[in-house]
Amino acid sequence: MATFDIVISGGTVATASDTFVCDIGIRDGVVVALGLDLAQDAKQVLDATGKYVLPGGIDSHVHISQPSGDGIVMADDFESGTRSALFGGNTTIMPFCLQERGKSIRQSLIEYHALANGTCYTDVSFHLIICEPTPEVLGQDLPALFNDGYTSFKVFMTYENLRLTDPELLQTFDVARDLGATVMVHCENEDAIKFLIGKHEAANDLRPGAHARTRPVAVEREATHRAMAFAEVVGTPIVIVHVSNGQAIDEIAAARRRGVAVTAETCPQYLVLTAEDLEGMDWEGAKFVCSPPPRGTEDQAACWRGLQDGTFELFSSDHCPFVYDSVEGKLNPKGAKQFKHIPNGIPGVETRLPILFSEGVMKGRIDINRFVALTATNHAKTYGLYPRKGTIAVGSDADIVIWDPKVTAPIRHANLHDGADYSPYEGLEITGWPVTVVLRGKVMVQDRALQGTKGDGTYLGR
Numbered sequence: 001m002a003t004f005d006i007v008i009s010g011g012t013v014a015t016a017s018d019t020f021v022c023d024i025g026i027r028d029g030v031v032v033a034l035g036l037d038l039a040q041d042a043k044q045v046l047d048a049t050g051k052y053v054l055p056g057g058i059d060s061h062v063h064i065s066q067p068s069g070d071g072i073v074m075a076d077d078f079e080s081g082t083r084s085a086l087f088g089g090n091t092t093i094m095p096f097c098l099q100e101r102g103k104s105i106r107q108s109l110i111e112y113h114a115l116a117n118g119t120c121y122t123d124v125s126f127h128l129i130i131c132e133p134t135p136e137v138l139g140q141d142l143p144a145l146f147n148d149g150y151t152s153f154k155v156f157m158t159y160e161n162l163r164l165t166d167p168e169l170l171q172t173f174d175v176a177r178d179l180g181a182t183v184m185v186h187c188e189n190e191d192a193i194k195f196l197i198g199k200h201e202a203a204n205d206l207r208p209g210a211h212a213r214t215r216p217v218a219v220e221r222e223a224t225h226r227a228m229a230f231a232e233v234v235g236t237p238i239v240i241v242h243v244s245n246g247q248a249i250d251e252i253a254a255a256r257r258r259g260v261a262v263t264a265e266t267c268p269q270y271l272v273l274t275a276e277d278l279e280g281m282d283w284e285g286a287k288f289v290c291s292p293p294p295r296g297t298e299d300q301a302a303c304w305r306g307l308q309d310g311t312f313e314l315f316s317s318d319h320c321p322f323v324y325d326s327v328e329g330k331l332n333p334k335g336a337k338q339f340k341h342i343p344n345g346i347p348g349v350e351t352r353l354p355i356l357f358s359e360g361v362m363k364g365r366i367d368i369n370r371f372v373a374l375t376a377t378n379h380a381k382t383y384g385l386y387p388r389k390g391t392i393a394v395g396s397d398a399d400i401v402i403w404d405p406k407v408t409a410p411i412r413h414a415n416l417h418d419g420a421d422y423s424p425y426e427g428l429e430i431t432g433w434p435v436t437v438v439l440r441g442k443v444m445v446q447d448r449a450l451q452g453t454k455g456d457g458t459y460l461g462r
């Protein structure tokens with residue numbers, strides 16, 4: 001009888017700390033051996049000679065099937081979103097269950113789980129979005145949900161219907177500290193944005209490019225500073241998500257020097273897009289509307305430095321897809337006339353890893369171990385999935401991706417698997433693509449062709 005269900009042989013294996021050539025023996029969905037010459041003892045052999053063998057990507061910032069209101073519908077459900085994630089080299093994603101007004105979070109979770117059940121191609125685990133931190137939510141719901149494995153939640157300092165006031169932020173941080181929960185913070189100053197939107201409306205500057213002009217660096221820098229000051233006052237760690245610019249990075253570095261426990265995340269849009277993209281002709285700029293908006297080339301360089309020097313521990317997609325050419329998407333009746341009604345968010349769960357692999361590893365900006373840390377290991381550690389997920393080690397889930405550094409092809413939406421009708425990265429040349437994806441010992445994608453079935457992904461309590 002064979003010792004292993006699968007052996008991945010001859011590849012260059014990289015974890016967040018080491019790079020070595022070895023075979024990986026997998027049995028019952030788990031890595032059971034790292035060694036040499038394991039292949040003769042396997043039912044199935046995946047030859048990875050000349051390729052990288054990496055832990056499956058974990059994307060801890062993904063929006064799927066999130067209610068948006070106003071007739072807007074997200075382009076991905078769990079089936080298309082996880083399929084797209086899988087082809088992009090991910091084996092776990094972490095979407096958000098939104099607290100809906102007038103509904104208990106429990107009820108929202110029941111409904112969100114029902115959407116995911118039996119439809120996922122990757123493993124999933126949910127964060128919560130808290131937008132109404134009432135005494136009941138803070139005193140009863142969050143502690144009970146934490147005990148049930150919902151150990152992280154996102155709060156917003158912007159968006160009229162989501163933002164928390166300063167007292168609410170402090171109270172929510174306080175509860176997180178007592179529980180040991182992880183709070184993710186979207187840092188932009190809503191009042192300053194509203195003020196600027198009023199100015200641009202008065203000047204009849206209504207095109208998509210005005211989105212970036214009404215959310216300048218200062219509104220993000222100020223909110224980043226305030227969130228970290230509140231975390232310092234309360235004495236709780238926080239995660240600052242989707243950081244876009246050098247001034248916010250400087251604030252994070254300064255807070256860290258004071259001893260504030262801050263984890264920071266950036267995303268592909270802040271490395272390869274700019275505010276200029278929002279100026280596209282014929283409302284095409286709407287394809288790039290997200291918050292915070294992409295900035296300029298100096299801020300791109302600052303984000304690269306942050307990835308290199310350890311300021312950023314997380315590299316996520318903030319996948320938040322809307323169809324461009326649809327009344328339910330970017331070109332909804334109001335959004336087609338006025339930037340402030342264009343739904344915020346861009347697709348990117350399938351392109352996150354190829355962009356960082358190509359622009360980062362292949363261009364020599366970061367090494368392969370840093371790539372693994374930024375895209376898998378640190379996500380597992382930050383959100384309580386390590387060491388089951390996020391590394392290749394004996395005893396870990398066999399979530400493994402084979403990357404071919406010789407495959408060169410531009411990003412074309414026609415070749416992607418999400419539910420949107422465009423990619424903001426269309427035409428970007430990529431060197432190195434994930435070719436084979438194994439999820440808990442099951443070959444889900446082989447030589448870039450789907451082998452797995454929906455429902456192979458499971459929910460991960462934490």
Ligand code: URP
Nearest residue numbers: 186290291318320344345
């Ligand atoms: O524009 C964005 N980022 N949309 C997604 C929601 C969020 O703020 O992360």
Ligand code: ZN
Nearest residue numbers: 186241242291
């Ligand atoms: Zn956000």
Ligand code: ZN
Nearest residue numbers: 061063318320
């Ligand atoms: Zn987001």
